Amino acid sequence: MPASAVEAKQNLTAEAWAEAALDAIANGGLDAVAVEPLARSLGVTKGSFYWHFANRDALLRAALARWEQAETDDIVARIGPEPDPYARIVKLFKAANASYRAGRLYLAIAAAEDKPVVQAFVRRVSERRMNYLYDCYCALGFAPALARHWARFAYATFMGNLQIGRDTPDLMPTDAEFSEYVKLMIKTLIPRSASAVAGQDHPSFSADPVSSGATGD
Amino acid sequence: MPASAVEAKQNLTAEAWAEAALDAIANGGLDAVAVEPLARSLGVTKGSFYWHFANRDALLRAALARWEQAETDDIVARIGPEPDPYARIVKLFKAANASYRAGRLYLAIAAAEDKPVVQAFVRRVSERRMNYLYDCYCALGFAPALARHWARFAYATFMGNLQIGRDTPDLMPTDAEFSEYVKLMIKTLIPRSASAVAGQDHPSFSADPVSSGATGD
DNA sequence: GTCTATCCATACGCTTGCGTATGGATCAAG
């Protein structure tokens, strides 16, 4: 009995292959999506793969589609039913640092933007996220031009924190210090004294939405 | 007469190979550093390469060392003789968005942090840059803990802007709007009403160091 | 002019991964 990562070599699905491909991307980048190594890690051979997919590119597209779907689900599932735009940004910020794998996936996929297949996926996901932020800032009372700047600013900070957490994890604090860090960024990136927003009250602020655990997956 | 990219096939140097490797990294990522394709692009064959280098890894190390050196030179050459910490951060911000190739290089190299050879280089360069920012914020009067937070914050924004410029260039403004964007970030990332800094005067602020061209290389 | 060091070309074997072809195993239908 092979005590491998795969217990029973029962029938694999195309989704299983796509998920394995995403795992490979999160670890070794896009080039790690190789048919034969993936088959080995799944406990089967290429024969299985070419039954479910036409070629390597088809697997790549399936994996990217699965990724885009997950990212889109995330953005609405985790912070969907939240009316307050301030709390929405806060939740988005926390969600961005929530999943280690999701961050690595994003960076790895974006790093291969030269491949034309990947480019479209990255653009859609990025634009969707920034548009979400843009809407939040608009809802906060910012003028469109300013809202675009703030949305880009905030999104850049998200992405940069992902990079720092991956490349120099020692420089990223944990626990209480991390909470302070996030609080500082949120306080800075969501200015309440905006030139357009009046003395509006944010009930979620008094509840301190920042200091409720942000790490872990 | 071959009107190739290389006019005369005179003697190549190891530095030429390393520079070509960096070009390859900036375009196709670390995996694009392949001996035979590089040799083709240089107008020679593998025979030349294995005269100058022991193997592919040696070239990679040479290229990364060259990159680290260039990054270190940059940080002191472009903003070295600047006493005012505020202006230092401003210059650093502008330098970060100055060279398109440098940004792509940074992202491409960082994307391969799983390779142990690369990891050390990325860590050194990143830590050096963040320490530079940390010193700036300390000089601005911030307490060490806060200075670390602000330095990380600012650095994350740098990196994120690099990503946005690479992945979704449409979402990155140009010309006057870009200037506004940079001005907003700088104004936000260098708070003058810090809890620790007194009524200190920054002569470079009245000179408006932000609005003097930041694009191009 | 010969000699030697430097730099590169050519040719070979080796590995890895892609894609195809074909057969084997399993299971449900009839």
Add this chain to the structure above:
DNA sequence: CTTGATCCATACGCAAGCGTATGGATAGAC
């Protein structure tokens, strides 16, 4: 029990890239 469909294994040809071995070309030393 046979048949067909589903899922996978095995074996092959092919291309690309690494590393090595060896010889050729050029230039300066003497």
